[in-house]
Amino acid sequence: xxxxxxxxxxxxxxxxxxxxxxxxxxxxGKKAADAAAAAANAGTSNSGHANTPRYTVAMITHAAPGDTxxxxxxxxxxxxxxxxxxxxxxxxxxxxxxxxxxxDDAINSKVNGIAVTDPAPAAICPAVQKARAAGIxxxxxxxxxxxxxxxxxxxxxxxxxxxxxxxxxxxxATAGAKHVLCxxxxxxQVQLEARCAGVKTGLGSEGQMTKxxxxxxxxxxxxxxxxxxxxxxKTVDAVITLGAPVALVAIQAIAAAHSTSKLxxxxxxxxxxxxxxxxxxxxxVDQQPYxxxxxSVDSLWLYLTNGNVLGGGLTTLTGPAFIDSTNVAQVAAxxxxxxx
Amino acid sequence: xxxxxxAPVTPPxxxxxxxxxxxxxxxxxxxxxxxxxxxGAIVIYVFFFIIAAPFRNANSFAxxxxxTSTYGLMATPVALLMIGGEFDLSAGVAVTSSSLTASLFAYxxxxxxxxxxxxALVLSLFIAFLNGWIVVRTGIPSFxxxxxxxxxxxxxxxxxxxxxxNQVASPDISTLQGFxxxxxxxxxxxxxxxxxxxxxxxxxxxxxxxxTWILLRTHIGNWIFSAGGxxxxxxxxxxxxxxxxxxxxxxxxxxxxxxxxxxxxxxxxIQTSQGVGNEFVYIIAAVVGGxxxxxxxxxxxxxxxxxxxxGMVNQGIVYAGWNPDWFQFFVGxxxxxxxxxxxxxxxxxxxxx
Numbered sequence: 270x271x272x273x274x275x276x277x278x279x280x281x282x283x284x285x286x287x288x289x290x291x292x293x294x295x296x297x298g299k300k301a302a303d304a305a306a307a308a309a310n311a312g313t314s315n316s317g318h319a320n321t322p323r324y325t326v327a328m329i330t331h332a333a334p335g336d337t338x339x340x341x342x343x344x345x346x347x348x349x350x351x352x353x354x355x356x357x358x359x360x361x362x363x364x365x366x367x368x369x370x371x372x373d374d375a376i377n378s379k380v381n382g383i384a385v386t387d388p389a390p391a392a393i394c395p396a397v398q399k400a401r402a403a404g405i406x407x408x409x410x411x412x413x414x415x416x417x418x419x420x421x422x423x424x425x426x427x428x429x430x431x432x433x434x435x436x437x438x439x440x441x442a443t444a445g446a447k448h449v450l451c452x453x454x455x456x457x458q459v460q461l462e463a464r465c466a467g468v469k470t471g472l473g474s475e476g477q478m479t480k481x482x483x484x485x486x487x488x489x490x491x492x493x494x495x496x497x498x499x500x501x502x503k504t505v506d507a508v509i510t511l512g513a514p515v516a517l518v519a520i521q522a523i524a525a526a527h528s529t530s531k532l533x534x535x536x537x538x539x540x541x542x543x544x545x546x547x548x549x550x551x552x553x554v555d556q557q558p559y560x561x562x563x564x565s566v567d568s569l570w571l572y573l574t575n576g577n578v579l580g581g582g583l584t585t586l587t588g589p590a591f592i593d594s595t596n597v598a599q600v601a602a603x604x605x606x607x608x609x
Numbered sequence: 610x611x612x613x614x615x616a617p618v619t620p621p622x623x624x625x626x627x628x629x630x631x632x633x634x635x636x637x638x639x640x641x642x643x644x645x646x647x648x649g650a651i652v653i654y655v656f657f658f659i660i661a662a663p664f665r666n667a668n669s670f671a672x673x674x675x676x677t678s679t680y681g682l683m684a685t686p687v688a689l690l691m692i693g694g695e696f697d698l699s700a701g702v703a704v705t706s707s708s709l710t711a712s713l714f715a716y717x718x719x720x721x722x723x724x725x726x727x728x729a730l731v732l733s734l735f736i737a738f739l740n741g742w743i744v745v746r747t748g749i750p751s752f753x754x755x756x757x758x759x760x761x762x763x764x765x766x767x768x769x770x771x772x773x774x775n776q777v778a779s780p781d782i783s784t785l786q787g788f789x790x791x792x793x794x795x796x797x798x799x800x801x802x803x804x805x806x807x808x809x810x811x812x813x814x815x816x817x818x819x820x821t822w823i824l825l826r827t828h829i830g831n832w833i834f835s836a837g838g839x840x841x842x843x844x845x846x847x848x849x850x851x852x853x854x855x856x857x858x859x860x861x862x863x864x865x866x867x868x869x870x871x872x873x874x875x876x877x878x879i880q881t882s883q884g885v886g887n888e889f890v891y892i893i894a895a896v897v898g899g900x901x902x903x904x905x906x907x908x909x910x911x912x913x914x915x916x917x918x919x920g921m922v923n924q925g926i927v928y929a930g931w932n933p934d935w936f937q938f939f940v941g942x943x944x945x946x947x948x949x950x951x952x953x954x955x956x957x958x959x960x961x962x
Contacts, residue, residue, distance in 0.1 A: 292720050292721035292723065292724045292787075293718075293719055293720055293721065294715070294719050294720055294721050294722070294785040294786040294787065295786055296784050296785060296786055297716075297719070297781075297782065297783070297784025297785040297786075297788075298715065298716050298717075298718075298719030298720070298782070298784070298785050299716055299717050299718070299719050299780075300719040301719075301784065302780070333882060334763075334767045334777065334881060334882045335766075335767065335777050335778070335880040335881040335882020335883065336777065336880070336882070337776055337777055337778045337880065339777070340775070340776040340777055340778075344775075456934075456936075456937070480933050480934075481927070481933055482933045482934075482936055484886075486882055486883055486884065486885050486886055486887075487679075487883065487884070487886075487887060488872055488875070488876045488879075488880075488883060489675070489676060489679040489872060489875075490676060490679070490923065492676075492875075493672055493673075493675060493676035493920075493923070493924060494923070494924070494927055496672050497663070497669065497672060497924045497927040497928050498927050500663050500666070500668065500669055500672070500928070501661075501663040501927065501928050501930055502930070514778065514878075514880050517876065517877075517878070518876065521875075521876075525672070525805070538776075538778070539781075540778075540781050540877070540878055543781075607775060607776060
């Protein structure tokens with residue numbers, strides 16, 4: 270019994286391997302992507318890097334595992350670190366208490382600089398102040414725009430979510446949207462709520478805004494919830510999602526509900542930018558995460574090597590910028606290599 | 610249910626032999642594990658039918674059935690495993706592991722999409738086998754073993770995807786050869802009388818029927834009930850308890866693969882964090898459907914009804930247009946209500962029987 274089963278498994282394994290060798294795809298896949306990347310990179314040369322002393326910088330974020338947005342931030346930070354001869358230690362935890370613990374760990378390991386996001390000031394700020402007291406420069410980015418100065422940050426790179434929401438709302442009103450559905454993929458996150466509230470303000474008296482919470486960890490559940498809402502309320506003529514992966518699911522939901530709604534979104538990834546190109550997504554609010562990651566590390570390098578502080582005590586805004594049909598062709602090439 | 614392996618209670622003093630006594634069909638129905646869940650499902654269906662106009666639309670109900678099927682495909686083997694006396698907390702992330710394996714393999718080696726599908730099948734079955742093998746070999750509760758694999762798989766999903774692709778979502782594989790045929794097989798849909806139905810609903814119903822047949826009409830079914838209800842006695846009468854349990858874990862692995870393929874070919878790309886938390890939805894569906902947390906009792910149809918209750922509640926609240934801030938609270942209230950009704954009916958049925 271056991272022997273015959275082992276034999277059967279062996280045969281199955283060989284069959285699979287044979288299939289692997291025989292069944293290559295002539296379209297798509299890594300081969301196509303590599304070819305496209307080679308074409309995109311043609312003409313650019315590798316940039317050299319600084320000959321300043323080797324520093325270590327810790328970047329600590331509240332990224333939830335699996336959110337593509339943070340890939341772009343990390344790509345920016347990695348690029349700056351490579352240029353500036355910096356060892357980058359990246360870590361993240363969506364739980365504020367544990368994120369604060371990560372900051373403590375960075376202080377204890379005596380890094381030269383810290384770049385941190387602040388989704389929850391009550392938990393993060395004491396750790397930031399502790400780092401400053403230990404003589405470690407701290408720059409902040411992405412989250413915590415309202416009180417980074419009191420928190421103890423030297424500089425801040427990011428987008429004011431309320432400002433971005435208002436800008437998006439105004440643009441929606443210009444596009445003629447009367448009833449906007451704002452889809453939140455996590456309940457109770459301050460930045461996401463600020464975006465929807467901003468959209469409402471931006472729309473003004475031109476239209477109304479309805480919120481819908483979906484489970485960001487389950488595509489099928491997201492698809493069904495959005496389909497249900499679009500079936501229930503046929504007056505919705507615009508859907509705005511707060512993350513690129515959600516926008517990709519919303520395309521299918523709009524089709525499934527036979528809705529005529531147009532789709533708009535915050536944040537980007539490569540797959541979503543392709544959808545802007547194809548017209549399935551009208552535009553995306555881009556907070557330029559690459560810039561946030563890059564500037565955070567680079568500004569620490571400037572401070573460590575030259576004592577520079579950027580921004581004059583004010584927030585350095587990286588967004589909102591919009592990606593739409595007019596500039597998507599240019600951005601798409603950058604998105605393909607993971608930097609937009 | 611004659612298959613339950615619970616010890617018989619002391620017979621009440623009566624002149625008639627209770628073993629040959631006839632019970633009314635209603636009492637016999639109410640004594641089935643899924644009876645309470647069916648009552649709960651009817652109450653919730655009627656409730657949303659009355660208060661939410663879009664819920665009455667056939668297309669809306671097809672959408673309810675769709676989300677139900679994505680939970681139900683996994684709830685079915687999870688229910689069998691629970692009847693067999695074990696848990697699998699890694700079931701939710703195992704779905705994502707399977708999707709990621711298929712997608713990354715096919716993409717990185719630029720193979721036909723079907724090759725990725727087969728590689729994922731082998732890996733899913735292997736992981737499930739390991740779960741079962743560790744449980745039966747060490748005797749450590751499956752709750753702890755699969756808690757370990759839950760974290761390991763979650764970590765592997767993130768770390769391997771990040772290492773291979775430098776991002777936290779799998780690349781788009783929709784341009785690979787074989788993608789469109791795989792989409793038809795795993796994530797297709799068809800229209801009957803203007804109602805669009807996804808094939809996952811059909812697969813789900815078929816798998817529930819197969820599981821019910823195995824449980825009630827085959828000796829393997831008897832083995833499953835006895836392995837969960839009284840493993841020592843089962844082993845003494847020659848039931849291969851260890852192999853039954855490993856087989857049940859592998860059934861979960863098989864369906865995790867199937868569900869994973871459905872998700873992958875419907876959405877083209879998969880985020881690494883997907884699926885976390887769904888393991889509890891599967892267990893909830895099985896328990897609402899009458900499976901005992903202690904094993905040895907339950908049914909596949911019950912788990913299907915449990916998944917349907919969860920699906921109706923999730924969609925019904927949106928159709929009803931209730932304040933979205935209260936969404937999770939209402940989910941909890943309706944689930945608790947369904948479970949209370951379930952328990953109430955079962956107690957009454959036991960008292961009557």
